[in-house]
Amino acid sequence: MNTSNNTQDTEPKKRFIAGAVCPACQVIDGIRMWEVDGVPHRDCVHCGYSDTLNAAGNSVPNELPTRINTSALQKPKEAQGQALKFFPNPKLKKSDS
Numbered sequence: 001m002n003t004s005n006n007t008q009d010t011e012p013k014k015r016f017i018a019g020a021v022c023p024a025c026q027v028i029d030g031i032r033m034w035e036v037d038g039v040p041h042r043d044c045v046h047c048g049y050s051d052t053l054n055a056a057g058n059s060v061p062n063e064l065p066t067r068i069n070t071s072a073l074q075k076p077k078e079a080q081g082q083a084l085k086f087f088p089n090p091k092l093k094k095s096d097s
């Protein structure tokens with residue numbers, strides 16, 4: 001019997017960085033850091049901000065696919081919808097007169 005936990009093997013160990021300030025919500029000591037394949041990742045436990053450090057050591061913010069992508073797709077549609085005009089119902093006129 002081999003009881004191996006695949007989830008624990010792939011789960012990275014996240015460490016809190018003392019004194020680190022979140023670039024998004026400015027809260028101190030909310031930043032956790034871990035490495036995936038030698039690439040440092042960070043995230044904030046307060047606002048959910050996360051970023052990656054590239055080879056040059058620069059911060060590369062990770063976009064949240066659920067929020068940003070959907071809002072970016074919906075924005076142009078809403079702008080076009082505002083051009084639609086509302087025509088009054090002719091039935092209301094008949095009952096009024």
Ligand SMILES: [Zn+2]
Pocket residue numbers: 022023024025026027030044045046047048049
């Ligand atoms: Zn934050």
